[in-house]
Amino acid sequence: MTDDAPxxxxxxxGLRVVECSMLGPGAVSTPLADLGADxxxxxxPGGDYIREMSWPIVQGDSLLHLHISRGKNSIVLDLRTQAGREIFLELVAGADVVIEAxxxxxxxxxxxxFGRLTEVNPRVVLFTITGYGMTxxxxxxxxxxxxxxxxxGTVAPVPGPEGLPSIPDHTSIGITAxxxxxxxxxLAAVLRARETGAGCHLEVAQSDAAAAFDWLRSEGHRAHERPADEVTGNPSDGLERRPPGTAGMADGVRYQFYASADGHVLFMASEQKFWKNFCSAVGRDDLYEARPGAHLADHARxxxxxxxxxxxxxxxxxxxxxxxxxLAHDVPIGPVNTPATIAADPQFGERMPWQCAERLGADQLPFPVRxxxxxxxxxxxxxPAPGEHAEEILRDLLGYDDARIEALRTAGVLGTA
Structure with missing residues (x-):
């Protein structure tokens, strides 16, 4: 709906989404907006208080809002009023998706x-995203x-001031996954709805998503509970049953972090061919001769x-x-970055060009698929600001004239934005 150049x-x-969200769960439609959905x-009334939550605050708006709400159009509707609900249903009638966050x-x-929404649009897909789910x-x-x-189980307390438990720096999985x-x-539901004419109600819990994203560790623990004759280790370890989690990688040698002259690298020569390439490249064939290791999955633990x-x-x-x-000798070695240093990495510069603050209010990362x-x-x-696109939505999408829009505003249906 925006007039900005794509x-x-x-x-x-051509995909239209109507979103009712508060705070971070609204991120479900951010990739859709990035990919061109309306x-x-x-x-x-009063707007989503996401604009004031978390930090940093950039020129009056939280980075959380600037990132999650980018590319979206805002209208304020008081859904406690009959007129507000009627407008909402008019929007739903022309939408593919309704997001309840x-x-x-x-x-x-x-x-x-969902039942009421399908009365005005049988093909609509309702998507509900919550913290712990609907059940x-x-x-x-x-x-x-x-x-x-x-x-x-993806983040655990660490010792803080006076030994009190504290929240560590970590990757936020649930609110992203x-x-x-x-x-x-x-998108799968929209494809089915366009084929069959029938929508559906989807739901996801951010907690479930965090567990699913970390499937290897939880499924590893589950597998470790099975009998020893059913679940073993790798042949390179003599089939030793390693403990769940990192599976002994903390003691790995050919797959491990090492300090470089100015930082750290991650060395990953667990395949014998990579290990041989490395030893030859650094003039240490003696290391390969002394410790040739197994063909595959050998960390020299x-x-x-x-x-x-x-x-x-x-x-x-x-x-x-x-x-x-x-790169020159076909050896898997990777740089070790931090959130503060990754922007200087040449791979990052090539693959993840910043979306500039001049356009989006803060420098932001792009959608990673191209x-x-x-x-x-x-x-x-x-x-957007709260209700920034109200008149545009009502006039261009629903055909309201100026007098009707002003009457709604006077009645408080459009809030005070």
Missing amino acids: VGSRLLA VIKVEP MRPGGLDRRGLG GPYRDLPSHGIAYDAWA GPLYGTAAI GDLWLRRELADVFRQRTTAAWIELG VVGEQPPAANAKA
């Missing part, structure tokens, strides 16, 4: 549940993002002599020099 691939041009964010049953309590004992438990990672799983399901030898070798070159060696030969998909507008 940026990058617009794979979902996303209409329906906000309550709040506590379970939020739309249903306003008389706008289960935690259904109505209030929560925020880290709760889902803690529940899923939930929307991404949701996006895939939404627990070999402290070899680990010390490799530590001395890796300290002799910079990280960039090790990457050059890896069409070969085209510019990467990107948001085409800054995150």
